[in-house]
Amino acid sequence: MNWLSRLLPGSSPALSPEQHAALDAITALPVPDLGRSHYETRYVVINTETGAMDGGGQRLLAVGAVAINQGLLHPADAYHAQLGSAPADALIGLIRFVARSPVVVFNAPFNQGVLERALEQNLGSLPEFDWLDLMVLMPSLYPERIAGQARMDAWLGAFGIDRLDHRDALLEALCVAQLLQVALARANAQGLTSPRELLDTQSSRKWLRGT
Numbered sequence: 001m002n003w004l005s006r007l008l009p010g011s012s013p014a015l016s017p018e019q020h021a022a023l024d025a026i027t028a029l030p031v032p033d034l035g036r037s038h039y040e041t042r043y044v045v046i047n048t049e050t051g052a053m054d055g056g057g058q059r060l061l062a063v064g065a066v067a068i069n070q071g072l073l074h075p076a077d078a079y080h081a082q083l084g085s086a087p088a089d090a091l092i093g094l095i096r097f098v099a100r101s102p103v104v105v106f107n108a109p110f111n112q113g114v115l116e117r118a119l120e121q122n123l124g125s126l127p128e129f130d131w132l133d134l135m136v137l138m139p140s141l142y143p144e145r146i147a148g149q150a151r152m153d154a155w156l157g158a159f160g161i162d163r164l165d166h167r168d169a170l171l172e173a174l175c176v177a178q179l180l181q182v183a184l185a186r187a188n189a190q191g192l193t194s195p196r197e198l199l200d201t202q203s204s205r206k207w208l209r210g211t
Helices: 017-027 087-098 108-123 134-141 152-158 169-189 195-209
Strands: 004-006 042-052 058-069 072-082 103-105 125-127 131-133
Touching (some): 042 169, 058 169, 087 108, 103 169, 131 134, 134 169, 134 195
Parallel strands (some): 042 103
Antiparallel strands (some): 004 125
């Protein structure tokens, strides 16, 4: 299956030739080796900024993303875009920034759900990202800090990470990126040394919780 899987044949949003070419170029990128160590991997942390829609639900207003590359956070390796009047371009820019890296979020049911709806509506496609959810993983990595699933504020407080502005997608992504660094250190110590092993651990926890 194409990495950018078309969801709505015949009823896709109208994209320009340049936008199609950008998506084709992303699709041609090599598949990452998820068996490599964390410190040979580029992870991308994504956070979403949303607003209420008439009739309920949330719509995507902006996206923020920060990369952790070989265990290090480089502030310049980041992406932020308001969807505004050009949502397709903003989302293509995000996909280009991810570049097939494993994607990390906190609270995937919300952030992944909002982002995938926006991708479907504006691009007609969904990238087949490898999603890691720190809300699921952190309790298995640090059970002595917090017993069971908890909100992001609780985990940030447990490690003294300042939450700079919960309304800003990029600053929120930066906080989650710092939490990811903490998670990778403990995962490595537990013998979970690759993205694939974290994905397997996440699947196991979801199965045990029945979700």
